[in-house]
Every structure is written in structure tokens, then in C-alpha cells.
Amino acid sequence: MSAFQQGMAPIRAMEDDSDVEEEALVADYQEQVQYGQDDDLDGLDQAALAQAADDLQARLLQAAQPLDYQATLEAKFSSYDNYCSLFHYILNSEGPVDLEPPSYYWAWDVIDEFIYQFNTFSTYRARIARQGNNEEEAQLLKENPNTWGCYSVLNVLYSLIQKSQIQEQLQATKRGEDAALVAGPYGSKALYKMLGYFSIIGLLRVHCLLGDFSLALKTLDDIELNKKAMFARVMAAHFTTYYYVGFSYMMMRRYADALRMFSHILIYVSRTKNFQKNAQYDNINKKSDQMLALIAICVAFQPTRLDDTIHTALREKYGEQLLKLQRGGPESLPVFEELFRTACPKFISPVPPNFDAPESNIDPIEHHLSIFMEEVKTNMFNPTIKSYLRLYTTMDLKKLAGFLDVKPEELRSILFVNKQRNKQIRWNEGALLEGEWVNTSDLDYALQGDLIHISEAKMGRKLVDWYLRNLSRTYA
Structure with missing residues (x-):
């Protein structure tokens, strides 16, 4: 093993793991x-x-x-x-x-x-x-x-x-x-x-x-x-x-x-x-x-x-x-x-x-x-989809697909994925991997055949209220 060197290194600032200049x-x-x-x-x-x-x-x-x-x-x-x-x-x-x-x-x-x-x-x-x-x-x-x-x-x-x-x-x-x-x-x-x-x-x-x-x-x-x-x-x-x-x-x-x-x-x-x-x-x-x-x-x-x-x-x-x-x-x-x-x-x-x-x-x-x-x-496409859905309570899938210039079946897959993504685990206390499932969007929809039924998601508003209450909770 090499002998340990006693020379002092320059003082480096707080470690910046992403960009150390x-x-x-x-x-x-x-x-x-x-x-x-x-x-x-x-x-x-x-x-x-x-x-x-x-x-x-x-x-x-x-x-x-x-x-x-x-x-x-x-x-x-x-x-x-x-x-x-x-x-x-x-x-x-x-x-x-x-x-x-x-x-x-x-x-x-x-x-x-x-x-x-x-x-x-x-x-x-x-x-x-x-x-x-x-x-x-x-x-x-x-x-x-x-x-x-x-x-x-x-x-x-x-x-x-x-x-x-x-x-x-x-x-x-x-x-x-x-x-x-x-x-x-x-x-x-x-x-x-x-x-x-x-x-x-x-x-x-x-x-x-x-x-x-x-x-x-x-x-x-x-x-x-x-x-x-x-x-x-x-x-x-x-x-x-x-x-x-x-x-x-x-x-x-x-x-x-x-x-x-x-x-x-x-x-x-x-x-x-x-x-x-x-x-x-x-x-x-x-x-x-x-x-x-x-x-x-x-x-x-x-x-x-x-x-x-x-x-x-x-x-x-x-x-x-x-x-x-x-x-x-x-x-x-x-x-x-x-x-x-x-x-x-x-x-x-x-x-x-x-x-x-x-x-x-x-x-x-x-x-x-x-x-x-x-x-x-x-x-x-999620922001664009939401902007259209906010204008309706019921909308035809093919009509929305035409607005987005995508195939109806492709849009159906996108809607399913986005709906699933709107469900997230929210941490409140305890282990960081734990939490409760919540709806993170203020807009919800359901598919019935080729019809999209749109409604306001109550949990979306609740999540915003929770976020504002708990933003500085750890230092309250």
C-alpha cells in the first residue's frame, strides 16, 4: 500500500454531484x-x-x-x-x-x-x-x-x-x-x-x-x-x-x-x-x-x-x-x-x-x-387532451382523435395510460416509499365504447389543498 500523503488539498465547495465546475x-x-x-x-x-x-x-x-x-x-x-x-x-x-x-x-x-x-x-x-x-x-x-x-x-x-x-x-x-x-x-x-x-x-x-x-x-x-x-x-x-x-x-x-x-x-x-x-x-x-x-x-x-x-x-x-x-x-x-x-x-x-x-x-x-x-x-399529448376535455361533459373518441390527428385506437391507449398516471402514491409520514393512493388531476373521465364522459375530480382539489398545507410542514 502506498504511504499516505500529508499535503493538503484545495478546499472545494459544497459537492455538486451534477455539475462541479x-x-x-x-x-x-x-x-x-x-x-x-x-x-x-x-x-x-x-x-x-x-x-x-x-x-x-x-x-x-x-x-x-x-x-x-x-x-x-x-x-x-x-x-x-x-x-x-x-x-x-x-x-x-x-x-x-x-x-x-x-x-x-x-x-x-x-x-x-x-x-x-x-x-x-x-x-x-x-x-x-x-x-x-x-x-x-x-x-x-x-x-x-x-x-x-x-x-x-x-x-x-x-x-x-x-x-x-x-x-x-x-x-x-x-x-x-x-x-x-x-x-x-x-x-x-x-x-x-x-x-x-x-x-x-x-x-x-x-x-x-x-x-x-x-x-x-x-x-x-x-x-x-x-x-x-x-x-x-x-x-x-x-x-x-x-x-x-x-x-x-x-x-x-x-x-x-x-x-x-x-x-x-x-x-x-x-x-x-x-x-x-x-x-x-x-x-x-x-x-x-x-x-x-x-x-x-x-x-x-x-x-x-x-x-x-x-x-x-x-x-x-x-x-x-x-x-x-x-x-x-x-x-x-x-x-x-x-x-x-x-x-x-x-x-x-x-x-x-x-x-x-x-x-x-x-x-x-x-x-x-x-x-x-x-x-x-x-x-x-396530455395538456392538449385536457384542454379539449374541459370544454365538454361528453365527447366522441373519434372526434377528439381528429383534433389531435391521431388514430382512435392510439388515442384510446393514451387515455388509459393518462388515467392510470393520474393515480399516484402520496407520502405523508413514515417510510418514504409508503403513502396513500390519490387522484392527482382536477379532471376525471371514463370511457364507454367510443364516448368519453368527463367530470371534475374532487381529489384533485384536495391534493392542491394538501400540498399547500404541507409544503413547509417539515419545518413547522
């Missing part, structure tokens, strides 16, 4: 190290563990420091080795490590930077494999498929959660019991408790990056989304949590819940305004713009009354695009694609790319975009 990285991080071929977390010998114990304090501080965006491939390999060594020592020492962490801010920074480097390395490796024009780096990456591997990263996060007994502690707190009774020797230490807690947020993020949105939400079963939660004390963690929860809801077609999550954090940011004009403030603004783009997408799928603050910001930033989305039709497709690319996470593949066949490597972002656009195409 190079301008936010203020200096070069030079690492002249050698890295070994053993990338297995469990392959460290006792000498390495002993060496790790000597400079643990310095290494804990260093783990939270960002690696330069333009760092060499050798530096990225070395950073992975250093994280493996550090986490192996913390998790596999004889008994808990007796060391107080600097703060819970530090604990978040460690997990945040760990996942950020995993994300950027995976993206870089996939790009080298697809381009196929850098044989030297491609060969090096091919020979080290486990470096920053998905399994290793998930293993660290799950191990920290398990070792700290953090889920059991959170469950005990929910029941009104003393969490210390179930913490165990590791969970009673602040180092393990904090790393375990933020590993749960890390799992939310990693599973979302891998495209498993239901599992991403499942990881938060034991964390309550309210101002008393530990993640709410760290603005970057707060922002990250709501972004990934909201995005996961959106990809699961739960647009009311996605709108609630995005709106909550944006309103919270607008009300606090306690950031200094620095790189972190700039990145929060960029992330806010991404959330506004996602809100525009959700509102296009499910027209909803928004808070005045959100509505004003949305009109200022994406007013023209929003009008095109609300009109629907084929003209809206490029706008949906543009906003999705702007606001989605940098998805990654769970397996290493195939360097021998570059053409076989699919860009994960393009993959998820194609899935999303299939949903868009299914719903693109």
Missing part, C-alpha cells in the same frame, strides 16, 4: 506516490494497520479534504488506497478507535468526498473506455477493475452503518427509548455514530446514482425528514438529501412528492440566506437552478399551484421552457431533454466498462434519459 477548484493537488495492485479492502496486513494508527488524526482530517478535479490517475488510485487503509483501520481494529472526530461537519465531509471521488472516477473511467483513444490509461484502468469499485464503496458504507448500530439507535429514538442502550461499544463513540449516520445519506446518493430509486428511498426508513435530524445541521447534507429524495420520487412518477421535496429545500434556502458570498454559496445557487429545472418538469407532468417564491424563481429562470412544457406535443420533447440533462445526477454504471469493445459501453446518463423520455412521449 473546474473554476470552483482553486489550486492543484500534487501527489507523487506509487500505488500497489492490491485494491481489496480486506487485503491489508498488520504492518499497514500499525502505520495507520500512528497518524490517524492527520489522516482523518485529510480524508475530508477534496482531491483536485485535475488530479492525475496515479493520485486517484492513491486516494482510493488511502481511503481503504483508513476505513479498514476504523472498522477492523480490535475494539473501537478511541478518537473524537473534529465535528459532525467533518463526518459529512469525509463521506461526501469519498462518494464524490467514486462518482468522478467512475465517470472518468467510463469516458476513457467509450472514447478508446488513450491506450496507456485504458490499460491501467483495465488492470485495476476493483479500484473505486461499486462493491467496495457500498461495502464501506454498509459496514459503517452496521458497526455503528446507527439504524438501531434511530429506531430506538423513534420509539422514545434511550438510543445508548442499543448503541453497543462502537455506536457509543461519536466517530462511528457520525460516520454511520452520514453513510445512510451516502447510500441514498449512491443508489440514486446507480439508478435504483426505490432502494435509495428505502435507505432513509429510519431517518425523519425534519429540522431535528442531524443532516439538517449541515447545509450541504441538507441540500443533498432533499435533492436525491426529490429526484428519486420524480423518476418513480411520484410528482407531488418530488415537488414537495424540491420546494421545501428551496424555500428553506430562500428564508435563511445565511451564506457568505463564497464558492459554497455559488454552488448552492447552481444546485437551486437544477432543482428549479426539475420542478418545471414535475409541474409539466402534474400542474400544481406553487409557493409564490418558487413560482417567481421558476418564471425568471425557466419561464420560456415552462410554457413549452405546459403546451405539450412534439415541440416539448427537446425542452424536456435539455432540462433533464441540466438537472440530473451524473449516473454511473455498477460494473467496470468494457475496454476491449468501446462501442458496447452505454453512457448511464443517456440510458436514464432514454427511459425518462419514454415517459415524456407517453404524456406529451
Whole structure:
């Protein structure tokens, strides 16, 4: 294993998983190290563990420091080795490590930077494999498929959660019991408790990056989304949590819940305004713009009354695009694609790319975009259909098909799909995957042969009232 470097990396602003600008990285991080071929977390010998114990304090501080965006491939390999060594020592020492962490801010920074480097390395490796024009780096990456591997990263996060007994502690707190009774020797230490807690947020993020949105939400079963939660004390963690929860809801077609999550954090940011004009403030603004783009997408799928603050910001930033989305039709497709690319996470593949066949490597972002656009195409006539249906109480299917210039049977399929899409699960409390089925539209219809019977959907009005009541409920 390579020796751990003591040089300090430049301070990077709050992690922006979708768009980290190079301008936010203020200096070069030079690492002249050698890295070994053993990338297995469990392959460290006792000498390495002993060496790790000597400079643990310095290494804990260093783990939270960002690696330069333009760092060499050798530096990225070395950073992975250093994280493996550090986490192996913390998790596999004889008994808990007796060391107080600097703060819970530090604990978040460690997990945040760990996942950020995993994300950027995976993206870089996939790009080298697809381009196929850098044989030297491609060969090096091919020979080290486990470096920053998905399994290793998930293993660290799950191990920290398990070792700290953090889920059991959170469950005990929910029941009104003393969490210390179930913490165990590791969970009673602040180092393990904090790393375990933020590993749960890390799992939310990693599973979302891998495209498993239901599992991403499942990881938060034991964390309550309210101002008393530990993640709410760290603005970057707060922002990250709501972004990934909201995005996961959106990809699961739960647009009311996605709108609630995005709106909550944006309103919270607008009300606090306690950031200094620095790189972190700039990145929060960029992330806010991404959330506004996602809100525009959700509102296009499910027209909803928004808070005045959100509505004003949305009109200022994406007013023209929003009008095109609300009109629907084929003209809206490029706008949906543009906003999705702007606001989605940098998805990654769970397996290493195939360097021998570059053409076989699919860009994960393009993959998820194609899935999303299939949903868009299914719903693109919905605004136009609703505009016609509002004018009638009964309408002939063939007549409406003529207005839309589609075949009657194709329109029948569209109507069935849209009616099914109007039924969504709405979260109120408890686990994020739970909820009650509601009608999310203010318009309902039924097909009887070739006749469409139209009526006002009472649940649509109720949903709007619920949304307005609960918009800031988590901070009431």
C-alpha cells in the first residue's frame, strides 16, 4: 500500500454531484506516490494497520479534504488506497478507535468526498473506455477493475452503518427509548455514530446514482425528514438529501412528492440566506437552478399551484421552457431533454466498462434519459387532451382523435395510460416509499365504447389543498 500523503488539498465547495465546475477548484493537488495492485479492502496486513494508527488524526482530517478535479490517475488510485487503509483501520481494529472526530461537519465531509471521488472516477473511467483513444490509461484502468469499485464503496458504507448500530439507535429514538442502550461499544463513540449516520445519506446518493430509486428511498426508513435530524445541521447534507429524495420520487412518477421535496429545500434556502458570498454559496445557487429545472418538469407532468417564491424563481429562470412544457406535443420533447440533462445526477454504471469493445459501453446518463423520455412521449399529448376535455361533459373518441390527428385506437391507449398516471402514491409520514393512493388531476373521465364522459375530480382539489398545507410542514 502506498504511504499516505500529508499535503493538503484545495478546499472545494459544497459537492455538486451534477455539475462541479473546474473554476470552483482553486489550486492543484500534487501527489507523487506509487500505488500497489492490491485494491481489496480486506487485503491489508498488520504492518499497514500499525502505520495507520500512528497518524490517524492527520489522516482523518485529510480524508475530508477534496482531491483536485485535475488530479492525475496515479493520485486517484492513491486516494482510493488511502481511503481503504483508513476505513479498514476504523472498522477492523480490535475494539473501537478511541478518537473524537473534529465535528459532525467533518463526518459529512469525509463521506461526501469519498462518494464524490467514486462518482468522478467512475465517470472518468467510463469516458476513457467509450472514447478508446488513450491506450496507456485504458490499460491501467483495465488492470485495476476493483479500484473505486461499486462493491467496495457500498461495502464501506454498509459496514459503517452496521458497526455503528446507527439504524438501531434511530429506531430506538423513534420509539422514545434511550438510543445508548442499543448503541453497543462502537455506536457509543461519536466517530462511528457520525460516520454511520452520514453513510445512510451516502447510500441514498449512491443508489440514486446507480439508478435504483426505490432502494435509495428505502435507505432513509429510519431517518425523519425534519429540522431535528442531524443532516439538517449541515447545509450541504441538507441540500443533498432533499435533492436525491426529490429526484428519486420524480423518476418513480411520484410528482407531488418530488415537488414537495424540491420546494421545501428551496424555500428553506430562500428564508435563511445565511451564506457568505463564497464558492459554497455559488454552488448552492447552481444546485437551486437544477432543482428549479426539475420542478418545471414535475409541474409539466402534474400542474400544481406553487409557493409564490418558487413560482417567481421558476418564471425568471425557466419561464420560456415552462410554457413549452405546459403546451405539450412534439415541440416539448427537446425542452424536456435539455432540462433533464441540466438537472440530473451524473449516473454511473455498477460494473467496470468494457475496454476491449468501446462501442458496447452505454453512457448511464443517456440510458436514464432514454427511459425518462419514454415517459415524456407517453404524456406529451396530455395538456392538449385536457384542454379539449374541459370544454365538454361528453365527447366522441373519434372526434377528439381528429383534433389531435391521431388514430382512435392510439388515442384510446393514451387515455388509459393518462388515467392510470393520474393515480399516484402520496407520502405523508413514515417510510418514504409508503403513502396513500390519490387522484392527482382536477379532471376525471371514463370511457364507454367510443364516448368519453368527463367530470371534475374532487381529489384533485384536495391534493392542491394538501400540498399547500404541507409544503413547509417539515419545518413547522
